[in-house]
Amino acid sequence: MMPTSSAAPASPRARRSRSVVAELEGALLRSADTFPYFMLVAFEASGLPRFVLLLALWPLLRLLELGAGPGRRRDLALRAAAFVATVGVPRAEVEAVSRAVLPKFMADDVDPAAWAAFGSCEGKRVVVTRMPRVMVERFAKEHLGAHEVVGCDLEYSRLRRSTGLLKGAGREAVATLVRALFAGDDRPDLGIGGSEMARSFLTFCQEQQLRPPFTADHETNAPPFRPVIFHDGRLVCRPTPFMSLVILLWLPLGVLVAFVRIAVGLMVPIWTIPYIAPVFGGAVIIHGRTPPPVRLSDAATDDGGSPSGVLFVCTHRTLMDPVVLATVLGRRVAAVTYSISRLSEILSPIPTMRLTRDRDVDAARMRAELARGDVAVCPEGTTCREPFLLRFSKLFAELSDRIVPVAMNYRVGLFHPTTARGWKAMDPIFFFMNPRPVYEVTFLNQLPAEATCAAGKSPVDVANYVQRILAATLGFECTTLTRKDKYTVLAGNDGSVNAKPAAAGKPAWQSRVKEVLGFLLH
Numbered sequence: 001m002m003p004t005s006s007a008a009p010a011s012p013r014a015r016r017s018r019s020v021v022a023e024l025e026g027a028l029l030r031s032a033d034t035f036p037y038f039m040l041v042a043f044e045a046s047g048l049p050r051f052v053l054l055l056a057l058w059p060l061l062r063l064l065e066l067g068a069g070p071g072r073r074r075d076l077a078l079r080a081a082a083f084v085a086t087v088g089v090p091r092a093e094v095e096a097v098s099r100a101v102l103p104k105f106m107a108d109d110v111d112p113a114a115w116a117a118f119g120s121c122e123g124k125r126v127v128v129t130r131m132p133r134v135m136v137e138r139f140a141k142e143h144l145g146a147h148e149v150v151g152c153d154l155e156y157s158r159l160r161r162s163t164g165l166l167k168g169a170g171r172e173a174v175a176t177l178v179r180a181l182f183a184g185d186d187r188p189d190l191g192i193g194g195s196e197m198a199r200s201f202l203t204f205c206q207e208q209q210l211r212p213p214f215t216a217d218h219e220t221n222a223p224p225f226r227p228v229i230f231h232d233g234r235l236v237c238r239p240t241p242f243m244s245l246v247i248l249l250w251l252p253l254g255v256l257v258a259f260v261r262i263a264v265g266l267m268v269p270i271w272t273i274p275y276i277a278p279v280f281g282g283a284v285i286i287h288g289r290t291p292p293p294v295r296l297s298d299a300a301t302d303d304g305g306s307p308s309g310v311l312f313v314c315t316h317r318t319l320m321d322p323v324v325l326a327t328v329l330g331r332r333v334a335a336v337t338y339s340i341s342r343l344s345e346i347l348s349p350i351p352t353m354r355l356t357r358d359r360d361v362d363a364a365r366m367r368a369e370l371a372r373g374d375v376a377v378c379p380e381g382t383t384c385r386e387p388f389l390l391r392f393s394k395l396f397a398e399l400s401d402r403i404v405p406v407a408m409n410y411r412v413g414l415f416h417p418t419t420a421r422g423w424k425a426m427d428p429i430f431f432f433m434n435p436r437p438v439y440e441v442t443f444l445n446q447l448p449a450e451a452t453c454a455a456g457k458s459p460v461d462v463a464n465y466v467q468r469i470l471a472a473t474l475g476f477e478c479t480t481l482t483r484k485d486k487y488t489v490l491a492g493n494d495g496s497v498n499a500k501p502a503a504a505g506k507p508a509w510q511s512r513v514k515e516v517l518g519f520l521l522h
Contacts, residue, residue: 038082078130
């Protein structure tokens with residue numbers, strides 16, 4: 001077993017200035033298995049055929065890892081997995097998946113003890129990984145606060161496509177790179193790791209820890225772990241070999257079930273859906289009291305200018321939020337939309353109204369729609385998967401004083417029903433492909449008159465207040481992040497409909513064709 005330092009714990013000030021070198025797999029992350037991350041790259045960057053091929057090779061890769069000479073065998077297995085997952089894939093596509101998909105799965109696997117030791121050191125932080133650096137750098141630097149990432153690199157052709165080959169891998173190369181980061185006699189204060197590769201740099205560190213202990217000193221001085229708020233990709237579960245097999249076996253049945261669910265939803269009266277959903281494996285859970293329709297005789301105010309409909313302000317979890325709201329209410333509710341596909345508009349069982357991002361035009365359209373009945377709006381402007389609410393636009397607060405906040409949430413098991421990089425028309429299909437999709441709708445009380453603009457409140461104050469009460473209802477956290485922030489992280493644009501596609505190496509229409517073909521191959 002690797003020896004650990006028996007010296008007395010350093011003072012908080014001394015510990016904060018210490019440098020640290022930590023292994024990612026099996027130390028900062030609980031699991032030492034890199035296979036699921038290559039499966040994610042295969043699925044998200046290339047599609048189902050490559051995903052199937054890599055899963056079929058898993059028994060051979062596992063035999064290589066368990067064979068004699070663990071260091072070399074594991075290195076050979078990793079090189080084979082990297083080759084199958086990335087060969088021929090455009091460089092921009094590999095980078096996009098590493099930026100938008102992988103950090104979420106890595107963040108879910110962070111070891112609290114390792115993070116306490118790593119995060120409490122405020123000197124130079126170095127992360128050592130067996131995976132290609134491109135797959136790790138975003139997570140290590142943005143969320144772990146690492147200054148440097150040491151690992152192998154993917155090679156690319158002159159056409160900016162991956163050759164699938166790795167350069168700079170191996171224990172000796174890692175040890176050389178770590179030593180190069182610390183000039184002269186300067187040695188890392190703390191080394192964290194446990195594998196054969198980690199031994200190459202742990203001997204260079206002044207203090208060595210196989211598994212950092214939970215100590216009060218670490219817990220006090222470690223900064224909060226930066227959560228992953230925005231992430232993309234269709235897979236909910238980490239694609240371990242077992243889960244990958246479950247996904248593949250479920251896909252044919254899932255496609256059939258999705259089309260049956262959608263067809264039934266389009267044929268039956270909308271108010272019956274919450275009652276028949278359990279028959280088809282889904283569920284709609286309702287909390288709170290559903291507000292009755294506003295009668296025209298009740299719509300008049302002293303100035304006679306108030307719209308007649310109710311303005312439902314919803315959290316934005318998926319594109320189906322307004323549809324689910326209408327099914328629960330059992331009546332017509334118009335949905336305010338921005339970037340949904342034409343196919344989604346055609347299949348929508350409720351009226352939709354496209355926004356233009358011109359404030360005056362959009363306000364006029366929404367007032368006209370409110371004069372005809374109820375309207376559902378999602379002020380976040382885009383979906384968010386994690387328990388956070390993005391900043392609310394203030395426009396809705398200026399349109400009506402008859403505002404009902406609605407907290408929307410959902411639960412799925414296999415596939416995410418939202419995307420920033422893919423084709424949004426597939427979102428409802430992926431939602432209904434889950435074995436048991438569940439929607440939860442919580443109605444809050446209508447805002448009192450004194451909390452609206454009619455009482456002199458500013459639209460910003462009203463929007464912030466609604467955001468806070470919805471977040472409190474769901475147990476979410478309020479943020480000031482916007483649609484632009486989300487699409488900058490995930491897609492490399494500002495989220496506008498006419499924005500140029502992200503640097504994914506191909507036009508938007510090719511991305512859509514790719515996802516449709518991938519779905520058909522399912």
